[in-house]
Ligand SMILES: Nc1ncnc2c1ncn2[C@@H]1O[C@H](COP(=O)(O)OP(=O)(O)O)[C@@H](O)[C@H]1O
């Protein structure tokens with residue numbers, strides 16, 4: 001188990017007697033990407049503002065690598081990088097000039113680090129162009145490059161996928177994973193859309209009305225995945241015969257158009273395919289449909305959690 005990099009303990013926030021954040025507890029390990037999901041107004045930005053020291057806590061404690069953000073801000077902030085609102089960049093300067101400017105503001109950015117972060121976020125080609133020419137996705141990357149200049153152990157990104165197209169989101173996904181894997185950074189990334197960040201996260205937590213209502217691991221270990229039931233779509237020419245074959249394996253199947261749908265474990269699939277072929281049926285395709293986390297959460301929460 002790697003170390004906990006970011007830890008929130010019994011964190012609460014009251015604004016004008018209204019409880020905005022209610023007793024949030026969470027811990028993110030080094031090298032872990034944690035998705036912080038919730039509908040608009042759930043309390044994501046408020047939580048993040050407390051983590052980065054832009055807002056006081058009403059109660060509880062936040063620690064970065066064991067250092068309290070309230071009691072030991074300087075030591076905690078040394079290990080923290082964040083983009084909370086839009087990254088602040090000078091549009092008339094190039095990407096490289098912006099990074100050099102920000103590097104000078106930190107005490108201890110080692111030589112060569114600027115080049116390193118440019119590579120990490122994949123901005124090599126555009127780095128000598130003026131930021132005013134950058135797309136939103138490129139600005140976002142430059143913002144992240146800036147946020148990781150001082151090699152923070154924890155990187156916090158508040159809704160970085162907002163306004164990005166699918167290609168931009170995929171790019172973010174790639175370099176966030178790289179940061180976690182190669183630099184062992186703990187990343188907390190918020191979004192109101194589970195689907196946009198699910199694929200880059202190891203774990204996600206759902207916040208609703210200021211409460212962390214559930215946390216779930218995204219990548220199931222393969223053994224577990226093999227033994228849990230998934231929906232399987234069978235495209236077989238002779239559907240009636242196929243239903244009988246499935247019944248002989250104690251599997252129920254339902255017709256969906258010209259196809260059959262059945263629930264089975266992943267490890268059962270090869271056997272099913274074998275039996276269908278053995279019975280002389282024409283098998284066009286067998287597809288396992290993994291239920292997405294979004295479906296699971298919709299089920300879990302009665303359908304109104306994710307906007
Ligand atoms: N400074 C503030 N004063 C009063 N209410 C606030 C303030 N900041 C946030 N809120 C309220 O707190 C709740 C959570 O907001 P926020 O953290 O911005 O949610 P999210 O980022 O998940 O969309 C909202 O109901 C919002 O209106």
Ligand SMILES: [Mg+2]
Nearest residue numbers: 044045046159
């Ligand atoms: Mg917000």
